[in-house]
Amino acid sequence: MLTIFRGAKIYTMDKENTVFSNADLWVKDGKIIKAGTNTDIPVDATIEDASRLVITPGLIDIHTHVGIWGEIDEHVNDACEYSEPFTPLMDAIDGININHFSFQLARKGGVTTVQTGTGSANPIGGVWSILKTGGSSLEEMLIVERSGLKGALGENPKNVFGQSYNKTPYTRMGVAKIIRNGFQKAMELSSGERDSHMERRTDLSPFIEVLEGKMPLHLHCHRADDIATAIRIAKEFQISLSLEHCTEGHLMLDAIKDCGASVTLGPFMLPSTKYETRNSTPAAPKMFHDAGIPFAIMTDHPFIPIHYLILCAAEAVKYGLDEMAALQSITSEAARLVGIQDRVGSIEAGKDADFVLWSHHPFDSRSTVVATYINGTKAYDGMQR
Template structure:
């Protein structure tokens, strides 16, 4: 059935960042048919009156551990395989619990798409996935099953394995060498050997996928020297790199821009519990924007609860980022960072009907999320 949401202010987040006033959003069979003003309404359409309300695309958080981090009890934390520092065969889909309350929080916060998976204890931790935050099953929710190989630099792997287990890696040099070893072994394979490793799903198979451009390498990095190491490794092996957190990236903007790496910034609103995050600042998005470096903003759920993604973007606005650029960083630009912009991230004909209805502008502190829709279905509605 055709459903028309009538009379809203619609932030399309399309290439022109078009904002439509007193506009209609047409939805049918889980897809957006069109968004516009002065539309002729078919007699058989179901009408939803949203006059005076605001509609945005569903929010997108491309760095989370939703559904895989225990949160309440570390004994049920499936985000990190602590047995070894090198665990490339860990797949997010084997650890995600779609009934976990973090999915409910996401929908409550207007977040309709996430990237989730292993944490950052391991130099090489496993493979991430991208999925919707609502659906009948994990398979139904999946957008990209294998969206990147996750690794980590800096204090996390050093402290977990070097300090706690007294085993390699004890140093930043050791962390980098473990990451390099995986790629070097894969590079040394012949074409036939690569085919065999992929067929047998060996520990080198994810590295082969990265080397062949089938997915990027996501590297957790806070300190400037760790960011430089990530860029160096990516250049050595000619691979697609995503800098995760990139906390001191504002200290080396030229090098990041030249590298062409994808950037996901945050979270900002945390105490400096690590020495390497002492230079964290919500001014970073404005600095990246002014340098001409595209980025997404993330929560790193559960470290900032995912329903506060909009507040993370609003915090960047307080520190000088334009409101439209901030909103784009958690919608269309986030989708573009992970290559799913053909399906989600903006309100355009043919895209998935993922959208949020707000009582006011999303960055107004008084604004409430009235409803969240995923594939045209109501996934959350505010009670009362």
């Protein structure tokens, strides 16, 4: 059935960042058919009045623990395997609860796609996944089952294991050594041995996937020296790197630009509960944008609740980031950085019909989510909240 949303202002977030006023969005069978003005309406189409509303693509948060961080308490959740520091076989899909309230919060905030998985207690924690925030089963929701190997540098792993559990790693050097060991052992394998490890799904299999370019290494890093360590490790093993948080990245923009890593910035608006986050600033996105470094903005849910993703981007605008660049960072650019731009992130013909109806421009403090659609189906109705 063809449904046409009539009369909206549409931010397509396509390559030209086209914006249509008093435009129509055509949706059929879970896909976007087209968006534009002066369209001839078929007699059999269902018309939805979207006049005076704003439509954007569904928002995308590529660093969360949605559905896997069951509680706020660090030790009452499924996001970190505390039994040992090296746990590469912890797969997000085995811990995600699709009925957890965080998915409801995401839809309420217009977030239709998330990357989620293990937290940052472990130097090597496990494998992340990318999924829609609505659907009847995990299999239906999944976009990318194995989207990256998650690791962490800095205070988190050394404090959890060195201080709390009194075992390695005690230092930043020890954390880096654990990460390197996995890649070094995988590098030493012959082609046949790699096949065997992949078939048996050993601890080295995720490292082989990263080395072979099947997924990136995501490294939690706040302090500038931790970011530098992450870059060194990526160069040593010639692997794709995503810098997660990158809190002091604005202090070393040239090095980050030169290394070509992906960057996910945030969360902002948090107290500096750790020494290494004292230089956190919502002005960082503007600095990255001015330096020509692509980035996404994230919430790190539950540390900033997922439905406040739009506020995180708006905060960056307050500190000078261009509005369109801010919206890109949680739609089209976020999708591109994790390789799902062929399906989501913009309103274009053939893409999944994931979009949000807003009462005002999404960065307007008065704006509310009128409705969130995933695969063409209304997943949140703001009129019934």
